[in-house]
Amino acid sequence: MSPTAPQTVTEKSRLSVAPMLDWTDSACRVFHRQFSKNTLLYTEMVTAPAIVHGMRTRLLDFRAAEHPVALQLGGSDPAQLREAVRIAAPWGYDEINLNCGCPSDRVQSGSFGAVLMRQPDLVAACVSEMMAASPVEVTVKCRIGVDDQDPQEVLPAFLEKIAAAGVRRVTIHARKAWLQGLSPKENRDVPPLDYDLVFAMKAAFPQLHISLNGGVKSLAAARELLDRGLDGVMIGRAAYHEPADILGAADATIWGAGTTTTAEDAVVAMFPIIEDHIQQGGRLHQITRHMLGAFAGRPGARHWRRILSEEGTRDDAGVATVERALAAVISLAA
Structure with missing residues (x-):
């Protein structure tokens, strides 16, 4: 390769x-x-x-x-x-x-x-x-x-x-x-x-x-x-x-080119994209519905999915919502 x-x-x-x-x-x-x-x-x-x-x-x-x-x-x-x-x-x-x-x-x-x-x-x-x-x-x-x-x-x-x-x-x-x-x-x-x-x-x-x-x-x-x-x-x-x-x-x-990207890195990289989407009038769940499997098979995956599913459709949902879900995963992995 x-x-x-x-x-x-x-x-x-x-x-x-x-x-x-x-x-x-x-x-x-x-x-x-x-x-x-x-x-x-x-x-x-x-x-x-x-x-x-x-x-x-x-x-x-x-x-x-x-x-x-x-x-x-x-x-x-x-x-x-x-x-x-x-x-x-x-x-x-x-x-x-x-x-x-x-x-x-x-x-x-x-x-x-x-x-x-x-x-x-x-x-x-x-x-x-x-x-x-x-x-x-x-x-x-x-x-x-x-x-x-x-x-x-x-x-x-x-x-x-x-x-x-x-x-x-x-x-x-x-x-x-x-x-x-x-x-x-x-x-x-x-x-x-x-x-x-x-x-x-x-x-x-x-x-x-x-x-x-x-x-x-x-x-x-x-x-x-x-x-x-x-x-x-x-x-x-x-x-x-x-x-x-x-x-x-x-x-x-x-x-044979590049390095492994973690789910945490991928989620954080989405923050500016989410912010831009919301500023353009979009809703958080339109993006995060595709992110529910990010931590599949890992401790905290259920909490990640629950927070995004329950809170992602709220009018005030934004990057802070995703940060809370990510923090839940990280705390369980610690």
């Missing part, structure tokens, strides 16, 4: 935090960035129609401190996706990603997300149009298949199509999505993981940068998958609920 920090988005995608609806908003990403300077972060999925027709500033604004950050788009109309990418370009995202893996009912009704695994030609057309408008790399996040599809046949055919369209980086959620019979929550856990298929795809498509998503619950597990030959690992809920354990040592463990 190089002792210097990675320079490109591709290098930084060796570890990433998954895009998660209602979770990975700007406040969440800023908090995660306090732990790791290199890990690639993703927005929540934003639909192309929302960008084209909606409140672009609210949907696309982010803080400079979040870099490297990727914008994930949802959609299935090539022309509309191209327009969404064109509109988003001035915001300066480091990557644009097309969602071909979300199994929610809303996504299905809009004919995008995981349902696109059934339409590789359409996906190829979508990414081709997106690339034509994008100043940065366009990537794809997909499943290994949906419903009764045979992943052994579907996934290589899908990758072949998008690679021919110019895609060079893919994240594969190593589970099928069952669009009929399972809820979105069940689709995160019930379909069995097939890591072997993802490794087979890396062998079959050596030119592709392939990251694995699904079921990775520790930094050590991510390191092992990288050592076995994958190009990247994407972690979702574990990184959100246990950010110190997953991200605190990521820079040193994954890239």
Whole structure:
């Protein structure tokens, strides 16, 4: 491993935090960035129609401190996706990603997300149009298949199509999505993981940068998958609920650059961000709801969560509230 920090988005995608609806908003990403300077972060999925027709500033604004950050788009109309990418370009995202893996009912009704695994030609057309408008790399996040599809046949055919369209980086959620019979929550856990298929795809498509998503619950597990030959690992809920354990040592463990960041350091680094957010009219809980797992597994974690949960929604809640919660953790650790 190089002792210097990675320079490109591709290098930084060796570890990433998954895009998660209602979770990975700007406040969440800023908090995660306090732990790791290199890990690639993703927005929540934003639909192309929302960008084209909606409140672009609210949907696309982010803080400079979040870099490297990727914008994930949802959609299935090539022309509309191209327009969404064109509109988003001035915001300066480091990557644009097309969602071909979300199994929610809303996504299905809009004919995008995981349902696109059934339409590789359409996906190829979508990414081709997106690339034509994008100043940065366009990537794809997909499943290994949906419903009764045979992943052994579907996934290589899908990758072949998008690679021919110019895609060079893919994240594969190593589970099928069952669009009929399972809820979105069940689709995160019930379909069995097939890591072997993802490794087979890396062998079959050596030119592709392939990251694995699904079921990775520790930094050590991510390191092992990288050592076995994958190009990247994407972690979702574990990184959100246990950010110190997953991200605190990521820079040193994954890239050999940087030092371990403690939860205490990350929390203190958030104070000026919290103050600015409140001065702009925001509420404390809009940020601290993403910080509840900071001390997961440590003495005082329950007190930390209780104080932030009970007091964080008060009109006068601010940095002092977080300081009280932090003091409770530190006193129990003494």
